Amino acid sequence: MTAPLDSSLDAAPESWLTPRPAFTVVLLAILALIPVYAMLTGDTFTMTLFTRVLILALGAVSLNLIMGYGGMVSFGHAAYLGIGGYAVGILAKEGIGSGLVQWPVAIAAAALYALVVGALSLRTRGVYFIMITLAFAQMIYYVTIGLDRYGGDDGLTIYRRSQFGGLLDLNNKTLFYYLCLALLLASIYLISRLVNSRFGLVIRGARSNDRRMRAIGFPTFRYKLVCFVIAGALCGLAGALLANHTNFISPALMHWTRSGDLIVMVVLGGLGSLFGPLIGAVTFLLLEEGLSRLTEYPDLILGPVLLLVAIYVNGGIEGLLEGRRRG
């Protein structure tokens, strides 16, 4: 047995017995077994709740790509959920029911919007970036309020979920749940490949020192823009899923506090960690649900919890599992 000279230099691979990976594995196992539990007990509510958790987790995962790895704090991420959702809703209303059309349109629309927003916003930094992304999201919010034909302020009911021919039936709740889970895990895998690639290294380098990255010859603006667009596209997909899940979309989906919710999920779970946003989404939404069953005033507890996390916890729940703390 060889003891390392300095324990802080110990670069041995993480053991599966440390709390962090063990927690993730248990969480994934629970998520995979939710439909089984629902089938055995007939508790469809839990499955509906967890479907929502998975979809919003996908949104949080995409936000984490730009915010956690790229240092781009977007305060308008709910706009992509809305764009994806409205793409499905508008096409459904106009009689185009095929998911093979709806979903690519949702993703493309969100990506296109991200391209425009990113191209303009990435000229600014810091708090100005936070605010300009918020401004663009507010614009989309008011655009949808003005869409008289598609319900305006009242929102739009979607009478038929996306059709995939005989391939998939989204009305099957179990199937839809596993589809969401698969898409979420695929996105996490995609992001893990992305952030560990050369592209990801440039993005992470630009977060720590943008000027130095440019000085050694990387056009960081272009890299960051591509990253921004990928995140937008992923969140557009989450929006398409959400529209299919609730069968209803409204501007409220894009209210700035919804963007705040997504930020909270990411920071709560652990900024810049692969599974952090998923953990954050599960925690936030279950806490919300659990507290509203316990008391009539759930936010009276939830609010201070978020404040305490902001004050005392470094790196969210993931950081807590690693034993990182802030005095």
Next chain:
Amino acid sequence: MLYFIEQCLNGVQLGMLLFLLAAGLTLVFGIMDLVNLAHGSLYMLGAYFAATFAILTGSFVAALVLAVVASLLAGMVLEVVAIRRLYGRSHLDHVLGTFGLLLFFNELVRLVWGPAGMTLPLPPQMLTAVQIIPGVYYPIYRLVIILATLTVAVLLYVVVMRTRLGMLIRAGASNREMIGALGVNIKLLYTLVFGLGAALAGFAGVMQAPILTVQIGMGENILILAFVVIIIGGIGSIRGAFVAAIIVGLIDTVGRAFLPDLLHLVLNTNAAATLGPSLSSMSIYMLMAGILVFRPEGLFPAASK
């Protein structure tokens, strides 16, 4: 034309209220470098305090004074208990923490005052309209708002530019370590600045309360407008906040009043009626995005940072 003058006055009145909110926000932002999403909650609290004190005392003026003092105290307590611990953190921590506070205050108001809104009745002599120029009648209370906020703006300017406290505030904005090293009690200064911001927000809430209903979440949309104002004006600049607040107030109100009619010329009635307000709401954000693209530091960037 007369209608246009009236709408411009409404715009100025909204702008003045936005300035009250934005001034506190920009002070806290410029000096403590804190993104405070709970600022709108203090505006809401001010309105609720005033409605309650109006019932207790039966006097609008007493309610106003007491509500502003209560907002000041609430702000100072909030700073000592919670906000203080967020200084020097990343903006993301600020967003998380103050978002939590926003949720907390909305729920607290629901617990204390109930889910139904309240009204703040005006004294009868405030309910009339006066003729400001021949043919134009304007509600006297809206004029009072403009004058009162203008007075507060002047007072704020005098305090910040002409008093010792203001000198310390400006010094704190440009170099906080240095004034701490010079023996200024920086903690107390920060508490005072935060309380001042809270009092301004509370004052805005009180003034707006008789026009709108006092309700939960009333601070959320106007908070975002106030953020737009301080971004357009340049963070930390009170002068910038003043100019930007008037611009935003005018664009919002005048756009709301005239865009539907303009759209009428090209669209049918229904489409124009829904598209108009949403276009005018959007126009503010377009302005802000445009300004940020061309002047990333706002119109009047604070001198040194």
